[in-house]
Amino acid sequence: CFSTLGSGPHVGDVDELFDVKNAYYIGSYQQCINEAQKVKPSSPEKEVERDMFLYRAYIAQRKYAVVLDDIKSNSAPELQAVKMFADYLANESKRDSIVIDLEKKMAQSVDAANTTFLLMAASIYFHEMNTDAALRTLHQGESLECMAMTIQVLLGLDRVDLARKELKKMQEQDEDATLTQLATAWVNIAVGGEKLQDAYYIFQEMSDKYSSTLLLLNGQAACYMARNKWEEAEGVLQEALDKDSSHPETLINLIVLTQHLGKAPEVTNRYLSQLKDAHRSHPFLKDYFAKENEFNRLAMQYAPTATA
Amino acid sequence: MLTKFETKSARVKGLSFHPKRPWVLASLHNGVIQLWDYRMCTLIDKFDEHDGPVRGIDFHKQQPLFVSGGDDYKIKVWNYKLRRCLFTLLGHLDYIRTTFFHHEYPWILSASDDQTIRIWNWQSRTCVCVLTGHNHYVMCAQFHPSEDLVVSASLDQTVRVWDISGLRKKNLSPGAVETEVRGISGVDLFGASDAVVKHVLEGHDRGVNWAAFHPNLPLIVSGADDRQVKIWRMNDSKAWELDTCRGHYNNVSCAVFHPRQELILSNSEDKSIRVWDMSKRTGVQTFRRDHDRFWVLGAHPNLNLFAAGHDSGMIVFKLERERPAYAVHGNMLYYVKDRYLRQLDFISSKDTAIMQLRSGSKFPVFSMSYNPAENAVLLCNRATNLENSTYDLYSIPKESDSQNPDAPEGKRSSGLTAVWVARNRFAVLDRMHSLLIKNLKNEIVKKVPVQSCEEIFYAGTGSLLLRDADGVTLFDVQQKRSLATVKIAKVKYVVWSADTSHVALLAKHGERKQKPHKYYFHFSQFPRLYFRSSTLFIYGNVSYLIIPVRHRDRTSMRRTTGIHLKQNGTIMICNRKLESLCNIHENIRVKSGAWDESGVFIYTTSNHIKYALISGDHGIIRTLDLPIYVTRVRGNNVYCLDRDCRPRVLTIDPTEYRFKLALVNRKYDEVLHMVRNAKLVGQSIIAYLQKKGYPEVALHFVKDEKTRFSLALECGNIEVALEAAKALDERSCWERLGEAALLQGYHQVVEMCYQRTKNFDKLTFLYLLTGNLAKLRKMMKIAEIRKDMSGHYQAALYLGDVSEMVRILKNCGQKSLAYLTAATHGLDEEAEALKETFDPEKETVPEVDPNAQLLQPPPPINPLDTNWPLLTVSKGFFEGAIASKGKASQMAADVDMDAAGGEGWGDDAELQLDEDGFMDAREGLGDDGLGKEERGGWEVEEDLDLPPELDVPGGAGGGAEDGFFVPPTKGMSPTQMWCNNSQLPVDHILAGSFETAMRLLHDQVGVVNFSPYKSLFMQTLSRGSTCYLGLPSLPCLRGHPQRNWKDCGAKQGLPAVGLRLSDLISRLQQCYQLTTAGRFEEAVERFRTILLSVPLLVVDNKQEIAEAQQLITICREYIVGLTMETERKKLPKDTLEQQKRLCEMAAYFTHCNLQPVHMMLVLRTALNLFFKLGNFKTAASFARRLLELGPRPDVAQQTRKILAACEKTLTDAHQLNYDPHNPFDLCAASFVPLYRGRPVEKCPLSGACYCPPYKGQVCRVTQVTEIGKDVIGLRVSPLQFR
Secondary structure, eight states: OGGGGTOGGGGGGOOTTHHHHHHHHTTOHHHHHHHHHHOOOSSHHHHHHHHHHHHHHHHHTTOHHHHHHHSOTTSOHHHHHHHHHHHHHHOGGGHHHHHHHHHHHHHSOOOTTOHHHHHHHHHHHHHTTOHHHHHHHHHTOOSHHHHHHHHHHHHHTTOHHHHHHHHHHHHHHHTTSHHHHHHHHHHHHHHOTTHHHHHHHHHHHHHHHSOOOHHHHHHHHHHHHHTTOHHHHHHHHHHHHHHOTTOHHHHHHHHHHHHHTTOOHHHHHHHHHHHHHHOTTOHHHHHHHHHHHHHHHHHTTOOOSSOO | OEEEEEEEOSOEEEEEEOSSSSEEEEEETTSOEEEEETTTTEEEEEEOOOSSOEEEEEEOSSSSEEEEEETTSOEEEEETTTTEEEEEEOOOSSOEEEEEEOSSSSEEEEEETTSOEEEEETTTTEEEEEEOOOSSOEEEEEEOSSSSEEEEEETTSEEEEEEOHHHHHHHHSTTOOHHHHHTOOOHHHHHHHHSEEEEEEEOOSSOEEEEEEOSSSSEEEEEETTSEEEEEEEOSSOEEEEEEEEOOSSOEEEEEEOSSSSEEEEEETTSEEEEEETTTTEEEEEEEOSSOOEEEEEEOSSSSOEEEEETTEEEEEESSOOOOOEEEETTEEEEEETTEEEEEETTTOOEEEEEEOOOOOSSOOOEEEEETTTTEEEEEEOOSSGGGOEEEEEEOOSSOOSSSOOOOOOEEEEOSEEEEEETTEEEEEOTTSEEEEEOTTSOEEEEEEOTTOOEEEEOSTTEEEEEETTEEEEEETTTTEEEEEEEOSOEEEEEEOTTSSEEEEEEEEEEEEOOOSSOEEEOOOOOEEEEETTEEEEEOOSOEEEOOOOOOSHHHHHHHHOOBEEEEEEEEEEETTOOEEEEEEESSOEEEEEEOTTSOEEEEESSEEEEEOTTSOEEEEEEOSSOOEEEEEETTEEEEEOTTOOEEEEEOOOHHHHHHHHHHTTOHHHHHHHHHHSOOOSHHHHHHHHHTTOHHHHHHHOOOHHHHHHHHHHTTOHHHHHHHHHHHOOHHHHHHHHHHHHHHTOHHHHHHHHHHTTOHHHHHHHHHHHTOHHHHHHHHHHHHHTTOHHHHHHHHHHHTOHHHHHHHHHHTTOHHHHHHHHHHTTOHHHHHHHHHHSOTTTOOOOOOOTTOOOOOOOOOSSOOOSOOOOOOOOOOHHHHHHIIIIIOOTTHHHHHHHHHHHHHHHHHHHHHHHHHHHHHHHHHHHHHHHHHHHHHHHHHHHHHHSHHHHHHHHHHHHHHHHHHOOOOOOOOOHHHHHHHHOOOHHHHHHTTOHHHHHHHHHHHHOBOOOGGGHHHHHHHHHTSOEEEOOSTTSOOEEEOOBTTTTTOTTTOOOBOOOOOHHHHHHHHHHHHHHHHTTOHHHHHHHHHHHHHHGGGOOOSSHHHHHHHHHHHHHHHHHHHHHHHHHHHHHSOOOSHHHHHHHHHHHHHHTTSOOOHHHHHHHHHHHHHHHHHHTBHHHHHHHHHHHHHTOOOHHHHHHHHHHHHHHHHTOOBSSOOSOOTTSOEEEBTTTOOEEETTSOOEEOTTTOOEEOGGGTTSBOTTTSSBBTTOOOOOOOOSGGGGO
16 A cells, blocks of 8 residues: 555655554553564564563563563573663662673673663663763664663753753654654753643643553643643543552652642642552652651751750 | 536526526527436426427526527426426517516516517416517516616617616506406507616627626626627616626627626637626636537526536536635634634634634635644635645634734745644645645645645544545654555545544545436437628537437436436545445535534535444435535534534434434443334334344334234244234244244244144154154044044154054055064064955965064153253343333243253353363463474574674774763752742752751741651652653653743743642631631641741732731631640649639630630630639620620620629629730740730741740740741742842
8 A cells, every 4th residue: 555655765664663662652561562462573683673672561561570581591682681671670689780790791892783782771870870871871872762861861960951952863863753752742841931832742642643641641741730730730640540540650740739739738648658658669759768867867957045 | 616517418598596496497409498406416307398499598586487488489487396388478579589587576578589578477478568679689688686677688789778667567556457467469559658768788899698787786797799798887867888898709698797796707609608807807717618609607596606508518616615614623613704714612602703814815715724732723725726726824813802803924835735733743735746744833844755645634643644546545644654545536525533533534426427328319400590790690500419208207207317417425434544434325415524422423415414323324314405514513413614604503303323323332221212212113213123133123113913023033032923923823924933933942832833834744743853742642643533644654653653553554455564564563463363354365465574673763751841941042132121011921931941941051051162262272372382482493593693793893883982972960950940049948948958948947937946847848849840751661750840930941940839828828717617626736736837838838929928927827826825725724723823823814815816706715715714703894894895796696695694794793803914905915835914015025937925034945836936036037929039
């Protein structure tokens, strides 16, 4: 059917794994897994790529065991990298040794064509808060995803200016790609102001076009909240909550939202308790607990001049 | 020009539109008058009585009449309902050129080559006036649409205007009676006075062929052989030539005013139709035909429709498209009307003009695409030459005055079609057949070649439907790939359902020529020679088509005479993947459509509103007089735009399609509800149900036993079938029932059927099968009685009754067989007896086979009394419904029993199925696993070859890049900016900068003990930033909602606070309630939280600053008062001193500023205590204060009693430290009064007062601040820093 459109030259553009990747990036992990199991890759390379997304989708669902069991020592090097990341996330106790291993690997010559390895390595560095190493690693890759991750790291560093530059590169490579769109939304949120509406529409359009996911819904909510549209955000977050009642980012956003809506403190505390219950090691809570300690420490610096 | 309809026939000389029905009359050169339905494209009737060409033709405006005039000098008046000529008016002496009815009077106006114009009364059937004066053929004569005037055109080169008021007066004055008119014999006698020439218009220098009045202006248009169209103006006294339209290069045949626009249409023998601008007198458009000269034009009196007659037929056309450009979003309709973009709110029906369009295009807007995100529209303008088409991109003004809306500057570019594909992208199909993707600035961001694409349509975000010659393709703009294609030609419109799960493609099915069944060529000669303005013309036809009219009835006529171009439509409904779900063909154009909320597609054709289910079921909902364009369907309402762009709402009856939809979805409860509540029952419904495979539903409707019986058999409902069969009691029914029942194992019913049909053979066999030996024996007896030897023997055989068999054989003379049977079975006596009967001479006794075996049917182990076990089948909804209505037959009990027995079967069967399924699944899994392993092994081999090649470039590249990369330093986070931009503590907390926040609170309101603030700090911090997810499995990104996000830019941000003064104020209510309920400690806790929250507010104006202060005061008063009261209740009251202290504290409490409801309680307490103590004077003052507050009646009454008692002895028994007249503050720590002028220390936040010794301690009210601390003061607004 394609020939009827006379777009012969673009046949090469068509990505047979589009649906798999797309589902992964918009956070529709189960769909990504389903699509990956359905698709019939045309070459062994594609097959590896497919598996890479398949296993990463499992990682995103926190089903680390599947990945650790499935990927054997004779699997492709790309998949080994995925396995390394899964291992890192799955075992908090092994993290230090994994990072040391990774450092060793990075010290040797790195296969820059193995984008997956770069991405996985950068992901680990990012989790380690070692943004320098993450950026250095990502700098070696040229794929859209490397750029997208670079943007995410830069935004974490509050370097919106550099993030915009990187985004421009992405847009030059493929403006309409899902990743470019998503990265545009992230940058737009960071830029704020009128760009917030644009960011919102990007998430909205993707949910329209594919399906609404926790990733997209929380993105929409973040846009709404950034524009102080609390009531609208409530609807979106409610939808997210219906999809997964213990999704940490949704809960965090609800903690923000309920206060801005002027709800009773108990409502907010309920979400906080839920978060504490299910995601004790979430960065938000790590921060939160650290802040509590800081508060206690700082409070000790003050005292009344007289006591009763 | 848009051709709506074309016919092929002999030359068309006259045309007339019916004012109301979609009909047009064409009078032909071959003597035939055709009546066409131009909407349905069918020939309705033919009238063939004139001899020779018919030139004049006209519908009557009200009556079912039309008039014709021909070259046979005859004027004929016809009734199209009766389908015959009513009468003929004779009088003219030469060809008749035109015939017209008067719009009001019973008159006919005729123009003839005999140089006269005549007026006839068609009621009296006489000529009432002859207008003489022209001195050549009169080619045309018409009444004025409202005045008593006639205009005529003649080959004598003049146009004349006649005054016929005299005729009207004479004929319609009270005295004028029919007889008087009828009495006229010498019409010439009267003619002169009844009608007089008013104006003679000279200017054409050849013969004039046509003249017509303007519908409401004093204008005349004429067309002549001098190739000119002239416009004339007249007043009461004179008439003069206004202007001439030059352009035709042959004789102008006809010229008419456009009924509603400032246009003139003319046609000519130069084979063209021209449109002229009336005011500019310039040609606007020209339509040429290749071979046919034009002869006549007709304008529809109220629609935008014209007809033109030419050498080989007629065309019905309109000048411009009438489809309004519109788009629907949510509850809003956007549409273009009169150069305005309007917005209609479907719910409130509010219709406003929101924007004025840029002028420039002479064509109406062709189509529209609306972008709700940006509130922008794309308006496409189609030019006659498609390549010149343009589109405009407008941003709709946010606010607009509906009376005089803004005309914003749009962006215009060339392009065939433009539609939005995303919030900030639209696609343009340009004339080079490329797909351009543009942004909001109208800049091209991408170009996709799509060579054969003719048109593009919206297909959801990021997708388009591309139409090529023979199909429609779903195209993903982002991936530049086609996702699906469906074959359907000429799609014109695309309608998506609200959730874009379905799409209706509306196509024009092309113009299909319908071939006539019979036709023949008739060679005929009508050469005609005459002089026209000194030139000799020869008019003649060589040959033309004659259509035989054999059948007089209309239906067959349609079949035999359809030589015309038939236009029709197709609707295809597809799903999101463009898989065709159904295809509907219409014989008439499909105009528009919309999806209703239940997923039914409602569409309109030229004359119907119809529905289509995605199953393909479709039908008519109602008829339409005029085409409409559906915009939305909700419930019974069809919202639409008509051809004048007026929004309308039509009501429809959705019962039929709802019913069908419910059936398709098997929502039988709905079906039943509709059946019971709507008048739906009818043969058509039953036929429909049967056809569509819902016999069980149909069964519910049917009362007729015969239909019931067939339906019951069809759906296998034996019980109902039996019931019906009993009622009918027909042999054929029993036979059919028997067969059906046998298949289902209802052998009792089978038995009954066989009995009823007396089918003994089968009955016998049935008994054998069911092991019913008693009945089998009975059957044998019956057979014997019936003398059915064979049946008798058979039964005996089945029974194994050997002696009976022998007896039968003997009786029927089969002696040998009888003997052998007896001998073989060991009935020796019998055998012997038989043997003796053999005549040894003539007969030989047969030899008994020594190896013969006993032939005996096996005895039944257990006779089968009940029906065969049946699988449990869940009863359908309708069977249940029927049974529940008490229609259950006598069989019911039996059936139930069977069902019970059957369950075992059902279970077993299910179990079996389960096991199978399980087995399959496991096998499947095994296979998969195996396959994977094999492939995995293969991959390893591949891997061995690859690594060395891959390693080299990768390593080098990585190393080279490494050297140049310098990681960026951390930037300034929004939270840091918040701290920089604000001196308000809450902003610092939100930013996570506890240190500075504490410093600010300390400096501003003197907080020294922060622990009570901990939860507030943590809570506030937790609402400072939101989360959004970046790449999967990475820590999330943080958003920072800012209160001044609109205009803060990159540096001036301030956090969204999330704590509003109003929220705090509303929380007071809870505290008040706790107070009322006497839960003082809880109340104090809450008041304190509110109080502590106040320094964490951000407010905008001075009033709010004051309110915040006030809020602190309220909290303080309550906290002090309630704390004191709590304290008081803990105190002992044994001694007088102690009691005095209690009274004092109660008295102080009455000086806290409380709500009246609480103050009354406080006063009552104080009143009681003081009364008991004997301090009547003070008690009385409390009582008065209490009464001032207006307590409940019972309280008031009691208070008055106490007050009266107090007033008897208005003294205080004891001296207390309480002076109600001397103003004091209360020390919040020691609860003693601090009378004015005495030193006092205050809390820097709450303002609570303390005796000086408490200075430096923590405030009892706030529990966080230091008493008497020197501070900046509460800061809750940036205003306080200016």
